[in-house]
Amino acid sequence: xxxxxxxxxxxxxxxxxxxxxxxxxxxxxxxxxxxxxxxxxxxxxxxxxxxxxxxxxxxxxxxxxxxxxxxxxxxxxxxxxxxxxxxxxxxxxxxxxxxxxxxxxxxxxxxxxxxxxxxxxxxxxxxxxxxxxxxxxxxxxxxxxxxxxxxxxxxxxx
Amino acid sequence: xxxxxxxxxxxxxxxxxxxxxxxxxxxxxxxxxxxxxxxxxxxxxxxxxxxxxxxxxxxxxxxxxxxxxxxxxxxxxxxxxxxxxxxxxxxxxxxxxxxxxxxxxxxxxxxxxxxxxxxxxxxxxxxxxxxxxxxxxxxxxxxxxxxxxxxxxxxxxx
DNA sequence: GTATTTGCAAAAGCTTTGCTGCAAC
DNA sequence: GTTGCAGCAAAGCTTTTGCAAATAC
Numbered sequence: 526x527x528x529x530x531x532x533x534x535x536x537x538x539x540x541x542x543x544x545x546x547x548x549x550x551x552x553x554x555x556x557x558x559x560x561x562x563x564x565x566x567x568x569x570x571x572x573x574x575x576x577x578x579x580x581x582x583x584x585x586x587x588x589x590x591x592x593x594x595x596x597x598x599x600x601x602x603x604x605x606x607x608x609x610x611x612x613x614x615x616x617x618x619x620x621x622x623x624x625x626x627x628x629x630x631x632x633x634x635x636x637x638x639x640x641x642x643x644x645x646x647x648x649x650x651x652x653x654x655x656x657x658x659x660x661x662x663x664x665x666x667x668x669x670x671x672x673x674x675x676x677x678x679x680x681x682x683x
Numbered sequence: 684x685x686x687x688x689x690x691x692x693x694x695x696x697x698x699x700x701x702x703x704x705x706x707x708x709x710x711x712x713x714x715x716x717x718x719x720x721x722x723x724x725x726x727x728x729x730x731x732x733x734x735x736x737x738x739x740x741x742x743x744x745x746x747x748x749x750x751x752x753x754x755x756x757x758x759x760x761x762x763x764x765x766x767x768x769x770x771x772x773x774x775x776x777x778x779x780x781x782x783x784x785x786x787x788x789x790x791x792x793x794x795x796x797x798x799x800x801x802x803x804x805x806x807x808x809x810x811x812x813x814x815x816x817x818x819x820x821x822x823x824x825x826x827x828x829x830x831x832x833x834x835x836x837x838x839x840x841x
Numbered sequence: 842g843t844a845t846t847t848g849c850a851a852a853a854g855c856t857t858t859g860c861t862g863c864a865a866c
Numbered sequence: 867g868t869t870g871c872a873g874c875a876a877a878g879c880t881t882t883t884g885c886a887a888a889t890a891c
Contacts, residue, residue, distance in 0.1 A: 629810070655798065659828040660825045664822075666821070
């Protein structure tokens with residue numbers, strides 16, 4: 526387990542473009558990091574992000590990775606995920622999408638499924654209204670068994 | 684910030700009783716830990732749990748805390764929360780309730796609000812059905828501003 | 842020349858583990 | 867006499883930080 530699979534991500538904005546549109550000047554390293562997040566085909570943790578960004582721009586340091594992530598979080602342009610701590614205490618990052626979506630993590634095979642539905646949006650509204658709470662970030666994660674692994678398990682139990 | 688406030692928890696089952704009902708024999712230390720979780724008036728992290736349990740049964744060790752938490756998690760009797768990393772990377776623990784509920788964390792004052800609604804239950808069903816996913820654990824957390832802090836902020840901006 | 846950004850290494854924080862000795866049945 | 871639990875200290879991981887050197891404008 527714990528090897529996160531390749532999976533399709535939701536369509537993402539032009540992250541790099543948006544950052545620069547705010548008048549923020551970026552170094553080559555930060556640009557490489559942002560492009561890597563933007564074009565990632567999996568959810569990246571800091572270490573994977575570092576490695577992949579280094580292919581574009583060698584010699585990036587861990588500290589720079591974390592400092593860039595901090596910047597993007599402050600700008601509200603990326604979300605931080607735990608993915609149910611499927612693989613330890615790492616954080617994973619993804620470009621924030623227009624519509625919030627949730628993550629399902631299979632405890633068996635490590636697959637991550639993304640899902641969006643109007644019901645989630647409505648729930649958000651209800652939560653905010655009922656508690657007079659101004660939601661800035663919302664995170665819905667579930668852990669369990671994906672269809673394939675649930676089927677396999679039933680087979681074995683027979 | 685970061686001082687988690689006292690807050691009412693949802694009604695909890697007889698955790699200790701349930702554990703023993705499974706034929707699991709408990710030491711005095713583990714019993715003290717479980718009772719502490721059961722009767723907590725805030726969300727406890729490992730360190731607070733240790734301190735409070737030591738008032739019942741002195742001399743408990745960190746390792747014992749983590750090993751007991753592990754047991755309860757395996758039994759599916761407690762849930763692990765991040766509370767939006769309001770105060771670092773700690774985990775918080777609470778007795779699992781019949782009805783899933785969500786947590787709202789105020790970034791300003793650190794208040795944690797708990798909330799349950801049928802809409803959340805329905806969303807769970809929809810998620811499971813749409814993705815053929817067998818949900819074992821689900822965690823919905825939001826961060827933002829509670830009513831009081833949002834009001835304060837608006838006042839200051841005027 | 843001033844303001845940022847980087848690199849490096851060390852520190853920090855929470856959690857886990859190995860191992861020895863102790864206690865329970 | 868087995869089996870499991872506790873205690874202790876060390877290690878493990880991810881993330882953060884301080885500071886000096888380098889870079890950009």
